[in-house]
Every structure is written in structure tokens, then in C-alpha cells.
Amino acid sequence: MRLVALSAIAAILLIFAFVAREAWPLLTSSAIHKEVTLRQMWTAQQWAGYDGPDHVWQPVSDIPKFGIWPLLAGTIKVTVVAMLFGVPLGVGAALYVSQYAAPRVREIVKPVVELLAGIPSVVLGFFALMVMATWMQDAFGLESRLNAIVAGLALSFAIIPVIFTISEEAFRAVPRSYVEASIALGAARWQTILRVVLPAASPGIAAGVALGLGRAVGETMIVLMASGNAAIFSAALSESVRTLSATIAAELAEVVFGGAHYTVLFYLGTVLFVVTFVVNSAGDWIINRMKRRLGESA
Amino acid sequence: MSAAATMTAPGPEKVSPFTRGLRNRLGDLALIVASGSAIVIVLLILAVILGDVLIHGAGRLSWRFFFTAPEQGMTAGGIFPALFGTIALVVLMTLAVVPVGVATAIYLHEYAPRQSLLTRAVRIAVNNLAGVPSIVFGLFGLGFFIQFVGGSMDRLFHGGERVWGQPALVWAALTMAVLTLPVVIVATEEALRAVPRELREASLALGATQFQTVFRVAVPQSIPGILTGTILAISRGAGEVAPILFTGVAYFLPGLPKSLHEPFMHLGNHIYVLSTQSPDVDATKPLLYGTVLVLLILTFVLNFSAVLVRSRMRRRLAGAGG
Numbered sequence: 001m002r003l004v005a006l007s008a009i010a011a012i013l014l015i016f017a018f019v020a021r022e023a024w025p026l027l028t029s030s031a032i033h034k035e036v037t038l039r040q041m042w043t044a045q046q047w048a049g050y051d052g053p054d055h056v057w058q059p060v061s062d063i064p065k066f067g068i069w070p071l072l073a074g075t076i077k078v079t080v081v082a083m084l085f086g087v088p089l090g091v092g093a094a095l096y097v098s099q100y101a102a103p104r105v106r107e108i109v110k111p112v113v114e115l116l117a118g119i120p121s122v123v124l125g126f127f128a129l130m131v132m133a134t135w136m137q138d139a140f141g142l143e144s145r146l147n148a149i150v151a152g153l154a155l156s157f158a159i160i161p162v163i164f165t166i167s168e169e170a171f172r173a174v175p176r177s178y179v180e181a182s183i184a185l186g187a188a189r190w191q192t193i194l195r196v197v198l199p200a201a202s203p204g205i206a207a208g209v210a211l212g213l214g215r216a217v218g219e220t221m222i223v224l225m226a227s228g229n230a231a232i233f234s235a236a237l238s239e240s241v242r243t244l245s246a247t248i249a250a251e252l253a254e255v256v257f258g259g260a261h262y263t264v265l266f267y268l269g270t271v272l273f274v275v276t277f278v279v280n281s282a283g284d285w286i287i288n289r290m291k292r293r294l295g296e297s298a
Numbered sequence: 299m300s301a302a303a304t305m306t307a308p309g310p311e312k313v314s315p316f317t318r319g320l321r322n323r324l325g326d327l328a329l330i331v332a333s334g335s336a337i338v339i340v341l342l343i344l345a346v347i348l349g350d351v352l353i354h355g356a357g358r359l360s361w362r363f364f365f366t367a368p369e370q371g372m373t374a375g376g377i378f379p380a381l382f383g384t385i386a387l388v389v390l391m392t393l394a395v396v397p398v399g400v401a402t403a404i405y406l407h408e409y410a411p412r413q414s415l416l417t418r419a420v421r422i423a424v425n426n427l428a429g430v431p432s433i434v435f436g437l438f439g440l441g442f443f444i445q446f447v448g449g450s451m452d453r454l455f456h457g458g459e460r461v462w463g464q465p466a467l468v469w470a471a472l473t474m475a476v477l478t479l480p481v482v483i484v485a486t487e488e489a490l491r492a493v494p495r496e497l498r499e500a501s502l503a504l505g506a507t508q509f510q511t512v513f514r515v516a517v518p519q520s521i522p523g524i525l526t527g528t529i530l531a532i533s534r535g536a537g538e539v540a541p542i543l544f545t546g547v548a549y550f551l552p553g554l555p556k557s558l559h560e561p562f563m564h565l566g567n568h569i570y571v572l573s574t575q576s577p578d579v580d581a582t583k584p585l586l587y588g589t590v591l592v593l594l595i596l597t598f599v600l601n602f603s604a605v606l607v608r609s610r611m612r613r614r615l616a617g618a619g620g
Contacts, residue, residue: 005405005416007398008483009423011476015430018441092336100330101337109337111605116344118601120537121432122566123590126573127347130586157347160340188322190329211429218431220540221566225574245433245540252437252544269437273430280429284422 019273022266025258035260041068041267057231057242059251059261066264068271070233074148074241078223081152081237082159082216087209089156090163094205097164098171099193110168117161125225128154133226146228148237154222159212166211170204170290171197203290210283214276220245244268351590358588368550372572373581377589382554383467383562384596387542388535390471390558391478396528398475399482406483407490408512428480432540439473439545440465448559461559468558470546477541478531485530489523489611490516522611526604533600537593539566549575565593 025032044053047065055067093113097106132154133145142149174197182192228240229250248265255262362376369375402420410417448462448469456462493516501511539547548561549571555562569589576582 004398004401005410005420007402008420008427008479011479012423012427012430014442015427015434015438015476018446019434019437022437022441022445089336089340092333093340096330096333096337100333109341112344113340114605115598115601116340118533118537118597119347120539120566120593120597122537122539122569123351123594124347126569126586126590127350129573130583131350157343160343164340188325190322190325193329214429218429218433220431220433221570225570245431248433248437249540249543252440266437266441269434273434276429276431276434277426280426281422283429284425 016270016273019266019269023263023270026263026267029263032260032263035064036066036264041066041264055233057247059264060254064261066260067233068268070231071242071244071247071268073233073235074227074231075217075243075245077148077235077237077241078152078155078227078243079213079216081148082155083209083213084156085153086156086159086163086212086216090160090208090212091167091205093160094164094167094171095193095198098168099197113161113164116157117165119157121158121219121221122225124154124157125222128222128226142238144228144230144238144240146226146240148227148239148241151223151227151241152237154226155216155219158219158222159215162215163205163208163212166208166287167201167205170201170208173204173290174200203286207283207286207290210279210286214279214283217279218245218272218276220249224249244272248272348594351587351594354584355587355591358584359591363588364592368585371578372550372576372585373578374585377565377568377585377592379551379554379563380565380568380589381592383547384536384565386467386555386562387471387474387564388532390468391474391535392528392532394472394475395478395482395531396524399479399527399531400486400524402479403483403486403490404512404517407487408508408516424480424483427476428484430477432477432538433543435473435477435541436544438476439469439541443469443472444545464559465544465546465548465561466559467546467555467562470542470562473541473545474535474538477538478534481531481534482524482527485527486520486524489520489526492523492611493519522607522614526608526611529600529604529607533597533604536600537566537597539564539570542567565589565596569593 026036026038044055045065045067046053047056048063050056055069056065057067057070058065097109101109128150129146133150136142136150136153137145178196178200179192182196183189187195223241223243224246227243227246229242229246230240231242231247232239248268251261252265255265364376364381365378366376367379368377402424406417406420410420444463444465448464448466451462452458452460497515497519498511501515502508506514542564546561547564547567549567551561551563569586572582572586572589573579576586
């Protein structure tokens, strides 16, 4: 029994170990260093045909170029767009459902939002690619049909239920006595919500945002289908982007086992694992601290 | 009103009660409109996605669509191999994940000391496992199951010939089982926690051992919760694509997989392939919408039944408590 319970720990350790193991030659193998080193990935390189040193991701050209920054920039851009839409909508919806909605409305609305969480990400990717991209292009006349905005918007649909569910719980966990005290002091409903309930619920909301962020950074199918997958290193949201996750998904099927490209893709996976691990741990830590504090005050 | 008007607020705010009443009402209105529009937008997004898929996909559904293979470069025919592959995948996954997940939850909740280092480590691991990106599970499946486990099996039993060391149904199912492990653990633990203390105490008072109490009282009481977790895991396993991209799914296969070490087709991957790699988007579109609708119906039916089982369980527990 005890051994089986270790399965979860074993799984997380094995995941890290076996993904990092395939990426390890990037640090040690001299055969791979002839094609790429970590330093080359992270710093601008002078490539033939370019005016100055630049960050370029072109893993299958004559001279393979493995600059990681275009992919990081893509991941960041898509995530920022997703958070800009997802956080206000998720938290706002949670505020309404927990503070204003009648109990009967809440009982219907909550499962419906959770239905959104049940939509497979490949379906959201499909919808972004086939429907949203065309609407957006018609509406704003963007040059590239698939871009960071379309992918980020679709990504926000995936993280809204995460942020909504955890924020709603946080709002409802605020002790009634806080609200009653505020009302008794003559505060209006909206003042109570904004100055008492919201601050008291903020750690829970922060946790929901952190878990949503972790999901956004790692989500694959939506960005693979809706981002255009061009590794351009820029800050413009209207251009096509290529994220870390989509790069792995799109390229791994066509690489030579154990080659430089293969090793680099596993390295990207390791980076993704570490980043999401840190973000999710932070979220969990906040949730736990909140639970403990609420336990004390009750 | 006149009495209130004479009693001006003594605080630092020197506003008349009328202005304050107006301000309060406006403040409430603003907050309701702001937060209310957020929930309306979220519901609208859901409605638009479902409506679009339903309108374009409903006409495609027919027995022929369900039970024939794709034809003419996937512009005609049905989705049978993808449907079969998806079901085979989740069945194998369930066989792997439910025993391990349930056993882990039973240990965590019934046997492990509450605050021991091990218990806390397992909990941290479960939470983090739930947050690992699905594409990283795909890398893990390739590195661990296919290269390490499959490769070792080939060296030991097949003299190095490639039988197990390649993408296959069984490796995709096991990868998906690792991904859905937290879902089963969390749901089972929640169900065990909801078993009334009186039941356990009554069992122990009658002289039952801890083992008997756990397996004849607590676990049977938790079956609906375990079922909920299983259904949610199946729904997740049916919809995820990234973890199986390199561990067993195939773009197109002429026949169904005949053994565990063969690749398979999958509804989610079929959607991905049809919408990104089709030479003629307009010709594949009707088929694509039909496939999306089938996958959506499948996951929604699963999720909905999980919600039903859970609410029935909660009602029964509430009844038992009162």
C-alpha cells in the first residue's frame, strides 16, 4: 500500500528524470556541441546572411540555428494576452456569482462554467483556427490570420474556468463576520465587496491566477493550431508566434533520435517543466497558507 | 428623511445622506454591471462555441459516419478507426490508473500519519503532477515508456528487434494514465473524507479491524466518489492530444490496431490533423465539424454523468447526516 502511494512521487521524479536525461547531452556531448551549445541558444549569434548578431530559431536549415529567445518571446506574448483577458473575466465572473447572484442562479451558472473546462483544448484550437481567426481578420484587418492575439484569446478560454473556480471558492471562504462588521459600520454593499471581501479573498485569487498562468504557459494544442507557428523575435502581438510547447509538438515527430535537434527539444521540455513547476508550487503554497489561516480564524 | 437630514454624518466625510444614498446605489450598480458582464461574456463564449459546432456538425452525424473509415484522402467516409482508438485508449488507461490512484488515496487518507514528511511529499507531488504541461507528459512517455521500458523489453525478449520500443497503444494509454492519476487520487480522497465518522466508529466498536473497516465500510461508501474520479479521468483522457502525439497516435491507418504494440487513431488527433494538414480545407470541413461534435458530446456526457453521480452522493450523505 505504502509503495503504491509512492506512485505519485515516483511519477513526478521520473518525468523530470527522463525528460532531463534526454536533454543531458546538450551539456556533455561533444558531438552535439559541434552543432549547438547552451550559450549559443541563449545569446545572439552572428549567422551567415544576417547583418548583426541575432536570435534565430531555424532548426532544419543548412546551418541549424537554435536561438531560444524567439520561442520564449512567443510563449510570453501568448500568455500575456491570455492573462489580460482571462484574469478580469474569471475574477469578475467569480465576484458576481459569489456576491450578487441568487443561489438558484449560482447553482446553474457554476456547472455551466465548468462545462467550459471540459472542452478539450484541441476543440478550442480548432475553433480559434477555423472560426475566430477569420472573424478577427475581418474585424481588424490583421496581416497574419493566425497571431498572438487569436491564440491568446483562445488560450484564455482554457484558463478562465481555472481562475473562476478557485476565485469563487476564495470569495465564498471570506468569513461572514467580516461582511457583517463592515455593513454594521455603515459601509455600502459595493464598498464592503471592494474593500473587505476582495482583499480578504486576494490570496485565493492570486492562487487561481498562478494556476491559470501555469496552464497557459504549458498549454499545447491551442497554440499549436492557432498561433501561426512562425518563430519571429518581436514584441508585436499581431504577428505569428511560435511557443515552446508548440515547437516541441510540431518538431519532435521529425527529428533524428539522439541528435542535436532532438536533444534541444527535450531541453525545451525541461525548461517548460521547471517553469510550470515553480508557478504551480507558488499557487499551491498560497492556497495552503490561506486554508491554514482561515482554519485559525474559524 | 427629515430626521436623517438633520443628523449629518460626524465622520470626515461631509456628504448629505441623499448624496451618499445615490453614491451607494451608483457604486453597486457599477460593480454589478462590471462583474455581471464578465459572467455574461464567459457564458456567451461557451454558447458561441457550442452553437457553431452544433449548427455545422449536427447534419453529419449518421450511422455511416460512426461506423466507416475515412475515405478519399479524409474528405469522405466516417471516423470509425478514430472512435475505436479513443475508446481502446481510455479503457486501457482506466485499467492502469484506477487501481493505482485508488490505492494511493486509501493509503493517504486511511493509513498515512497526517503530518508525516512522506504524506506531505505525496501531496505536493500530486498537486504538481496535475500542473505538468501535457506536452511534457508526451516527452516523458517517449523517453520512459518507449525508449526505456519498451527498449529494454525488446533487448530482453526479442533480441533487439523493434517490437515494443516504438509508439504504440499501450504506451499512449500508460502515459495518459500518469496524466490522469491526480484526478483519481483527489476524487477518491474527497469521497473517503466524506464518509461519516460514526460509520467507522460503529465498525471499530463492533470489533472490526482497521483493515475490515477500511475495505468493508469506508471504501464501499466511497464508490460513487471513485466513480466520479474515474469518469473525469476518462473525459480528460479522451480529449487530450499532446501526450499521445509521440507515444502512439497515428495520422492515418488502413486498419484497426490488432495488438497493444501497434499505433492507433484518435478523435482529438483526427481533429488536429484535419484542421491543420488537410490539402483541401473546404472539402474536409463538414467531416471536421462532425468529428468535433462527436468528441464534444463524448466529453460532455462523461462530465455531466460525473456531476450527476457526485450530486447524488452529496444528497445521500446530507440525508444520512440529518
